[in-house]
Amino acid sequence: MKIIKQKQQLMCITMPRFFPINAYLILEDSFCTLIDCSKKGMGAKLIQAIQSTNLPLKHIILTHAHSDHIGDVALIKKAFPQAQVMISATEMKQLQAGTKGLTPLPLQPDILLNENDRVGALLVKETPGHTLGSISLIDTRNQHAFVGDLIQTAGGAAIAGDKRWLFPFPAYATMDQKLAIQSFKQLVTEPITAFYSGHGQALLGNQNETLEKMIARAEKK
Numbered sequence: 001m002k003i004i005k006q007k008q009q010l011m012c013i014t015m016p017r018f019f020p021i022n023a024y025l026i027l028e029d030s031f032c033t034l035i036d037c038s039k040k041g042m043g044a045k046l047i048q049a050i051q052s053t054n055l056p057l058k059h060i061i062l063t064h065a066h067s068d069h070i071g072d073v074a075l076i077k078k079a080f081p082q083a084q085v086m087i088s089a090t091e092m093k094q095l096q097a098g099t100k101g102l103t104p105l106p107l108q109p110d111i112l113l114n115e116n117d118r119v120g121a122l123l124v125k126e127t128p129g130h131t132l133g134s135i136s137l138i139d140t141r142n143q144h145a146f147v148g149d150l151i152q153t154a155g156g157a158a159i160a161g162d163k164r165w166l167f168p169f170p171a172y173a174t175m176d177q178k179l180a181i182q183s184f185k186q187l188v189t190e191p192i193t194a195f196y197s198g199h200g201q202a203l204l205g206n207q208n209e210t211l212e213k214m215i216a217r218a219e220k221k
């Protein structure tokens with residue numbers, strides 16, 4: 001696992017070469033929050049990363065219910081039993097309805113999230129499309145947006161559903177591409193300084209041309 005350290009976050013990149021999956025640790029003054037858990041088998045490494053912060057893990061937020069984001073959430077919760085597991089209320093409803101393509105959770109979440117909920121410094125934004133209950137989190141201290149699979153940058157920057165042949169997996173798993181484009185357009189109206197997705201490197205928020213190209217590319221399809 002590769003870790004990119006910044007002042008207020010750790011970007012944990014599992015399997016950087018073959019199937020890059022990102023999880024993020026958000027560092028606050030007295031606690032930290034884990035966004036996504038990568039895939040199964042990565043729990044021990046993520047637990048090590050959490051311990052390396054010397055901060056208690058207070059929240060585990062799942063951006064959506066796919067296996068490469070849920071991973072070893074149960075193992076991580078076992079290691080940090082005080083951490084509250086969160087997913088969006090919409091995604092939970094979809095799971096309960098047995099919606100195809102979602103990965104059932106191995107545990108009961110502690111808190112269900114809705115638009116504009118706050119989790120420490122993070123602000124919840126509902127950004128459906130990749131799955132119907134997908135959420136993004138904006139760190140209100142630095143305007144970093146953690147968007148799950150709403151966009152990918154591995155294989156080329158793209159909105160969910162816009163297939164990139166070098167890394168087509170997020171597109172295969174996308175439920176509603178039109179909705180994803182709409183969510184992304186809504187999200188870029190916020191003053192985002194950087195986008196952090198589930199797969200690939202960060203995308204700077206001030207690259208209007210890149211963002212517009214991503215939207216135009218997706219809308220063409």
Ligand SMILES: [Zn+2]
Pocket residue numbers: 064066069130149170173
């Ligand atoms: Zn996904």
